[in-house]
Amino acid sequence: MTIAPQDFFPHLADWVANLDDVFPGKQIKPWFAQWEVGHIVSLILLGGSSILLNLRLIGVGLTEESPAEVRRNVGPWVHVGVVGVVLTGLLIGSANAERLYTSEAFSAKMVGLLAGVILTYGVSLPLAKADGRASAGMRIAGVLGLAIFALAVCMFFSAKLANPGLWHVLTAGGLIVLYATRGRIRWIYLGVMLALIAAQQVMTHIVVKADDYEHLDPVNKTFAFVFLGVIAAGAAAQIVASNRGQGGSAFAKGMAYAGILVWVMTAAAGRWLAFA
16 A cells, blocks of 8 residues: 555646646745755754753753753744744745655655644643643643654555665664663663664574565564564653653653654655655
């Protein structure tokens, strides 16, 4: 099953084909690279500010400041990043519409973007403002955002090959959990992850040849599921073991992990576009 926009909206093919010949696509196309740099810079700005905010909710990072204080400092940059990502994305998309129309990565990126906006504005920012205390509205937004985030992750896993964007997200998740964990949990988690990395290298470079895609892809996807489970278990162990006074409830910490990874995944889908 394919998940490109053309599979959901086949009747838009003629309209999409004409987008780069009309405003604003026609004007953006000669300056495409410059606008793409602006898109990447916006993602970096959004990602950096979101990481600082959500790490504080997890209970690590800028712990000398309250979550509300961190929000006051980085909140404006979150807004600038989101506006920049959406604006530059619309402009470069209009100049590259036909390629995006047939891209599975673009579908995943749009679903991830929707999840990111919901989790950021419905959960992370208001949670930080309340110093980690969750209201009923935040919990509803969290469930909705997580459901859409899960759909985007499934789109990554259901692609024809274990795409590079999938491993970007898993790597980011693995490193964030490693940074957040402490003591014995960190060492156990690190040992399991290193063992999995070694096992994957043996399976994909010795047991299965690197150009044997028929067998290589199922092996990589199996390892991706295993890595996902270990990362989730490490995050859960950190949430349980951490002091609830260091950034709020288990709900706040869990949403903070998702708030970081959803933007990593959205950026990773852009990297996937380069290979699609």
